Amino acid sequence: MPAQGDEIETLIATMARLPGLGPRSARRVVLHLIRKRAGQMTQLAALMANVAENARECLVCGNITQSDICPICEDPSRASGEICVVTDVADxxxxxxxxxxxxxxxxxxxxxxxLDEIGPDDLRIPQLIDRIADENITEVILALSATVEGQTTAHYIAEALAPTAVAVTGLAQGVPIGGELDYLDDGTITAALRARRRL
Amino acid sequence: MPAQGDEIETLIATMARLPGLGPRSARRVVLHLIRKRAGQMTQLAALMANVAENARECLVCGNITQSDICPICEDPSRASGEICVVTDVADxxxxxxxxxxxxxxxxxxxxxxxLDEIGPDDLRIPQLIDRIADENITEVILALSATVEGQTTAHYIAEALAPTAVAVTGLAQGVPIGGELDYLDDGTITAALRARRRL
Incomplete structure (x- = not known):
């Protein structure tokens, strides 16, 4: 039997499996929460139970939210005719x-x-095409990663939207803000040089 | 209003205040839990609520546990007459x-x-002295940090126990297992050399 009792041990083991945490940081977090237990752990537990029960994907855009339609899709001031396509909710x-x-x-x-057998129908690409017709969209901004998979996906969507009147754009590539040329990879420097602009 | 709704945002903000986490890792953990919500977040919430309600200090040793007496103090096979004194539950x-x-x-x-106005009565030192009389203790091992505060505390306890018959010992100081001499500080090397032993 562990020194601290089975339930605390289970809590530590469960937290240690979360991304970015390990056994050491899980122990630290749990001890911190137990010490401040006048509220903080109870509050965190209640928040988690609530989010676990209510979090779902927005039926329109796929954002994670607590209602059927997310705050962004519900906000009338954001019906600008522009859709920004992202890989993931984190983006x-x-x-x-x-x-x-x-x-x-x-x-x-x-x-x-x-390689992973992920085709267009496994992603929310058909829904995107439906939205362009339904929502009077004039521009689709592809904010996808500058990786091979991201660019393949961008290319596929651009092709699929070619018959429509919608403008398809992508994020600019170049030197990141605060970036030092010295530390940049060759690909980024080449892209930034090719896409140079008049000051 | 945040993109993901207020409750998810509150959960992220609460987790971001935990030690070792920040806004970025809190978002990552929450997204991970929402994606795996077939159980994991609900389970974690239930574990936390349970621990928040039941975690307390062992009345004998001060270990954090879910019962009045911790598993170690309850285990009769551990009544060896030795008490190991530590600063903190994590130790x-x-x-x-x-x-x-x-x-x-x-x-x-x-x-x-x-400096912080922490005296013997703010720590569990009186309880330690009571235990030595009550539990038939023969040796007290001071497993305190090798810092100024830790060594001051060790010295105080050793003095306080001098009138009793109990043996007071401390952890050995020396080269850590796997430690390379090259990277050790001078103090550790000097201590290890002074406490050298015959092989």
């Missing part, structure tokens, strides 16, 4: 933190991959 | 993982510190 949240985009999103839920 | 758990010690523990709950 959507990252773009929202940047506050630069005021249109709506579409989460694919992955990238096309012949 | 007790670390020693238990080593499986080298088969006696019982005593958690001080901190170190003596003139």
């Amino acid at each position: 959507l949240w990252a773009l929202e933190r940047g506050r630069a985009f005021r249109g709506r999103y579409h989460v694919l839920g992955g990238s096309l991959s012949a | 007790l758990w670390a020693l238990e993982r080593g499986r080298a010690f088969r006696g019982r523990y005593h958690v001080l709950g901190g170190s003596l510190s003139a």
